[in-house]
Each structure stands twice: as structure tokens, then as C-alpha cells.
Amino acid sequence: MTERPILCFGEALIDLHANARDDHGFAASFVPFAGGAPANVAVAAARLGGRARFAGMLASDRFGDFLLDSLQHAGVGTDDIARTKAANTALAFVTLDASSERSFSFYREHTADLLFRPADFRPDTFRDVAVFHVCSNSMTDPDLAATTREGMQRAHGVGALVSFDVNLRPALWPADTDPRPLLWPALHLADVVKMSAEEFAWLAVDGEQAAIDRLWLGRTRLVVVTDGARPLRWFHPDAEGELPCYPVEAVDTTAAGDAFVGGLLCCLAELDAAPQRIDQLVSELPRLHAMLRFAAACGALTVTRQGSFAAMPRGDEVLAFMEQPA
Numbered sequence: 001m002t003e004r005p006i007l008c009f010g011e012a013l014i015d016l017h018a019n020a021r022d023d024h025g026f027a028a029s030f031v032p033f034a035g036g037a038p039a040n041v042a043v044a045a046a047r048l049g050g051r052a053r054f055a056g057m058l059a060s061d062r063f064g065d066f067l068l069d070s071l072q073h074a075g076v077g078t079d080d081i082a083r084t085k086a087a088n089t090a091l092a093f094v095t096l097d098a099s100s101e102r103s104f105s106f107y108r109e110h111t112a113d114l115l116f117r118p119a120d121f122r123p124d125t126f127r128d129v130a131v132f133h134v135c136s137n138s139m140t141d142p143d144l145a146a147t148t149r150e151g152m153q154r155a156h157g158v159g160a161l162v163s164f165d166v167n168l169r170p171a172l173w174p175a176d177t178d179p180r181p182l183l184w185p186a187l188h189l190a191d192v193v194k195m196s197a198e199e200f201a202w203l204a205v206d207g208e209q210a211a212i213d214r215l216w217l218g219r220t221r222l223v224v225v226t227d228g229a230r231p232l233r234w235f236h237p238d239a240e241g242e243l244p245c246y247p248v249e250a251v252d253t254t255a256a257g258d259a260f261v262g263g264l265l266c267c268l269a270e271l272d273a274a275p276q277r278i279d280q281l282v283s284e285l286p287r288l289h290a291m292l293r294f295a296a297a298c299g300a301l302t303v304t305r306q307g308s309f310a311a312m313p314r315g316d317e318v319l320a321f322m323e324q325p326a
Contacts, residue, residue, distance in 0.1 A: 003051065004051070004128050004129065004130035004269060004272065005050075005051040005052060005053045005077065005128065005129060005130060005269075006041075006042070006045045006050055006051070006052045006053070006129075006130060006131040006133060006265050006266070006269050007052075007053045007054075007055060007080070007125070007126070007129045007131070007132050007133070007155075007160075008038040008039065008041045008042040008045075008052065008053070008054050008055070008133045008134075009038055009054075009055045009056060009116075009132065009133070009134050009138065009148065009151050010036065010037065010038035010039070010056055010113070010134055010135060010137055010138040010148070011036040011037070011038065011039070011056060011090060011108075011113035011137050011138065012034070012035070012036040012038075012039035012054065012056055012058060012067045012071070012113065013035055013036040013039075013067075013089060013090035013091060013092055013108070013111075013113065014032050014033070014034070014035065014063050014066070014067070014089055014090070014091050014092070015032070015033045015034070015035035015036075015092050015094050015254065015307070015308050016030035016031065016032055016033075016091060016092065016093045016094065017030060017031050017033055017094045017252075017254075017306065017307065018030055018093075018094065018095050019031045027095070030093060032063075032066070033306075033307040033308050033309065033310055034066060034067050034070035034071070034308065034309040034310075035092065035254070035255070035307075035308035035309065036056075036067075036090075036113070036137075036308075037135045037137055037165065037167050037257075037258050038054070038056070038133060038134060038135055038137075038138075039054055039056070039067070039071065039076075039308075039309075040255045040258035040259070040262070040308050040309065040312070041133055041165075041258045041261045041262045041265065042054040042071070042074075042076045042262075043070075043071065043074040043076055043262070043308075043309045043312050044255075044258055044259045044261070044262025044263065044266075044298065044302075044312045045262040045265055045266050045269075046074050046075035046076045047074060047075070047262075047312040047313060047314050047315075048262060048263060048266045048298070048312075048313075048314065048315040048318065049266070049314075049315045050262075050265075050266040050269060050270075051077070051269075052075070052076050052077065052262075053076065053077035053078070053079065053080055054071055054076050054077070054078060054080065054081060055080035055081065055116075055121065055125060055151075056080075056081060056082075056113055056116055057081075057082045057083070057084055057112045057113055057114075057115045057116040057120065058081055058082070058083050058084075058089070058112055058113075059083070059084060059085075059087055059088050059089040059111070059112035060083045060084060060085045061088055061089055063088070063089035063091075064083065064089050064112065067089065068081065070309050071309075074309055074312075079122065080121070080122060080125050082116060082120040084112050084115055086112075086115060087110050087111050087112040087114070087115055088111060088112065089111065089112055089113075090106065090107065090108040090111035090112070090113055091106070091107040091108075092104050092105070092106050092107075092108075093105040093106075093107075094254055104169060104171060105171070106169070106171050106172055108172060113144075114141045114143075114144050115144075116144060116147055117143065117147055118147050118150050118151075121151065121154070125154075126151075126154045126155055126157070126158050126160065127158065128158075129155060129158060129160040130160060130161065130268075130269040130272065131160060131161045131162075131163055131265050131268060131269050132151060132152060132154075132155035132160050132161070132162050132163070133162075133163040133164075133165070133261065133265060134148050134151065134152065134162075134163070134164055134165075134186070135164065135165040135166070135167040136164075136165070136166055136167050136168055136169070136179065136183055136186075137167060137169060137172060139179070139182055139183055139186055140172045140173055140179075145182065145186070148186060149185060149186055149189060152164075152186065152189040152190070153189065156189070156219075156275075159274055159275075160274075161191050161192065161268060161269075161274060161275055161278075162189060162190050162191050162192070162219070162275075163190060163191070163192045163193075163194070163261065163265055164186060164187060164189075164190035164192070164193050164194070165193075165194045165195070165257065165258075165261050166183070166193070166194070166195035166196070166199040166203065167195075167199075167257065167258075168195075168199050168202060180202075180203065180205070183203075184214070187215060187218060187220065188215075188217065188218025188219060188220070189218065189219060190218070190219060190220055191219050191220060191221055191222070191275045191278060192220070192221070192222045192223075192224070192264075192268070192278070193215060193220050193222070193223045193224070194223075194224045194225075194226070194257070194260070194261055194264070195223075195224075195225055195226075196225070196226055196227065196257060197225055197226065197227035197228075197230075200225045212235050216237050219275065221236060221237070221275060221278035221279060221282075222234065222235070222236055222278050222281075222282070223235040223236075224264070224292065224295075226245075226257065226260055226296075226299070227245075228245070228253075228256075229245050229246065229247040229248065229300070230245065231243060231244050231245060232245055232292060232296060234288075234292060236278070236279075236282045238279075238282065239282050239285075241285070241289075243289055243292055243293060243296070245296045245299075245300065246296060246297055246300035246301075246321075247300075248300045248301070248303060248304050249304065250303040250304070251303060251304050251305060251306055252303060252305065252306040252307065252311065253303050254307070254308055254311070255302055255307070255308040255309075255311050255312065256299040256300075256302050256303045257299065258302075258308070259298040259299045259301070259302035259311070259312055259313070260295045260296060260298055260299035261295070262298060262312070263294050263295035263296075263297070263298030263299070263318070264291060264292065264294075264295035267290075267291035267294055267295070268291070293322070294318065294322070297318050297321055297322045298312075298313060298318055300321070301313045301317060301318060301321050
């Protein structure tokens with residue numbers, strides 16, 4: 001799809017999915033899947049035919065080896081990955097309710113992904129980047145948050161589009177910490193912001209319009225709010241709209257949002273959508289709507305499969321899915 005790559009930064013971890021249940025209702029076993037929100041986005045973009053790279057710190061343990069191999073097998077560039085022996089790989093135990101909605105139990109204290117620092121970026125990491133993508137999971141640790149913001153600023157320096165997925169995981173934050181004040185500096189560095197309807201409600205403590213207006217005080221030019229199979233909403237300083245999505249029978253919603261982001265970023269990168277190009281896109285509504293519908297199809301198709309990396313669809317699968325009668 002694109003010559004210039006999408007660079008996703010942050011955590012790659014092991015999603016341990018519950019497999020069957022014993023007589024007491026507990027998981028009989030857990031099956032490991034490669035995951036981590038920004039790593040999922042990189043895999044989604046690569047599976048769709050985009051040129052994707054991942055930057056982050058992996059442990060020098062067997063899980064770290066598994067993540068590296070999984071990224072490479074998915075076609076994601078791994079030159080920007082650093083390795084460490086100082087910490088182990090983060091784990092997330094994933095359980096699904098009767099509606100296939102997921103919940104997470106994280107083991108992520110002093111883990112490898114938290115140790116990436118600005119010096120770990122290669123000198124030419126940002127040289128040819130079209131899009132730099134991050135999420136809030138990189139903001140839970142002060143040093144990693146500073147590294148993330150520096151990466152966003154370096155991306156701006158080369159004219160890349162910067163994407164931020166709120167992707168709120170309350171369990172990753174200290175119980176006495178309100179993440180909102182810590183997220184706003186990063187939100188103001190993002191050209192494109194994606195969040196779920198639940199995250200939008202959480203962020204908009206003073207009302208939706210106040211939150212949107214506050215986003216316009218930074219660099220943000222496009223906000224997308226997804227709500228499962230319900231219509232998605234999009235916002236721009238000069239316009240806003242709503243689009244229907246694809247109802248499907250959900251098997252596992254773990255990576256749906258990441259698949260949506262991967263699809264949207266592939267479309268933006270294919271158009272070589274520099275930050276100023278967003279305003280032009282909003283004046284070409286059929287093109288913007290087509291991009292958002294493609295992203296929504298990526299998310300919908302992903303929830304029909306189990307896992308994270310493993311659930312991401314190919315571009316031809318998405319196009320065939322979109323052609324099916326409603």
C-alpha cells in the first residue's frame with residue numbers, strides 16, 4: 001500500500017487467553033498469543049499490505065524471542081526493536097464474558113517494555129516515517145511517557161503524521177492516579193486521535209464538546225470514536241459526522257480497536273497524508289468516509305477470530321467482507 005512506513009511504538013506482550021473451563025468455572029489452561037496494542041497495530045498494517053515497523057524493548061527471554069519471531073513472521077520490520085536482560089516480558093491474562101467482551105489481568109511491573117529510552121531509537125529511525133503511532137499504555141511510567149512524547153516530537157520534525165489511541169487500561173495505572181492529566185500532553189501532540197465511546201465518556205468529564213474543543217488546542221485535526229457495531233463518530237474542527245459499522249457475531253474483541261487503527265493508518269499512509277492533508281480529506285468526505293468504513297471492516301472482521309496478531313485480516317479479506325450483502 002505505501003512506500004513510507006508506519007512506525008508503531010510501545011509495548012509488545014504476551015496475551016494469555018483462557019482455554020476451556022474446569023468444574024469450578026476457572027480457566028482450564030491459558031494459550032499464549034503475541035499481542036500488545038501498538039504491536040497489534042503494526043501487524044494489522046502489515047497484514048493489510050502496508051509497510052510497518054515496530055519500535056520497543058523486548059526481553060531477552062523466550063517470550064521475547066516469541067514476540068520477535070511473531071512480528072517478523074507477520075511482515076513487520078524489527079530493526080527498531082531493542083533487547084534487554086534486565087527485565088522479563090509483560091503478560092496479560094485475557095478472559096471473555098458471554099458477549100465475547102474481554103477483560104485483562106496484567107503482570108507488567110518492571111517489565112522490558114517499560115525500559116525503552118530515547119537513546120534506544122536508532123539515528124535514522126524517523127528518517128522516512130509516514131505515520132508514528134502510540135497509545136496510552138506507554139504513558140503509565142514517567143520515563144517511558146517522556147520517551148513517547150519525544151518520539152512524537154521527532155516524528156513531527158520529519159513531517160510524519162502522529163496517531164494516538166487512548167486504549168485505556170485502568171489496571172495498568174496506579175490506583176491513586178488519575179490518568180487524564182498525564183494523557184493530555186500526549187493527546188495535544190497527536191494529529192489523529194482514536195478512542196472508544198467508553199473512553200470518550202471517561203475523557204469528557206466536562207462534557208463531550210469541552211473535550212473536543214480542548215483537543216483542538218493542540219495539533220489534533222481528526223478524532224474518531226468507535227462504539228463496537230454501533231455507528232462510529234468522527235470530528236474535525238470544521239465538521240463532524242457519523243457512519244454505520246458492520247454487525248458481526250463476536251468471538252474475541254481483544255484486538256478490534258487495533259485492527260481499526262491499522263486499517264485507518266494504512267489508508268492515511270497510502271495517501272501520504274501529512275498533518276495538513278487531514279483538512280483536505282475532510283473537504284473530500286466520500287474519501288474520508290471510505291477510509292473509515294475500511295477501518296471499521298478491519299475491526300469487524302477481527303472480532304470474528306481469536307487472538308491478537310493471529311486475528312488480523314489481509315487486505316483482500318477485508319475487501320471481500322465489505323462486498324458481502326448486509
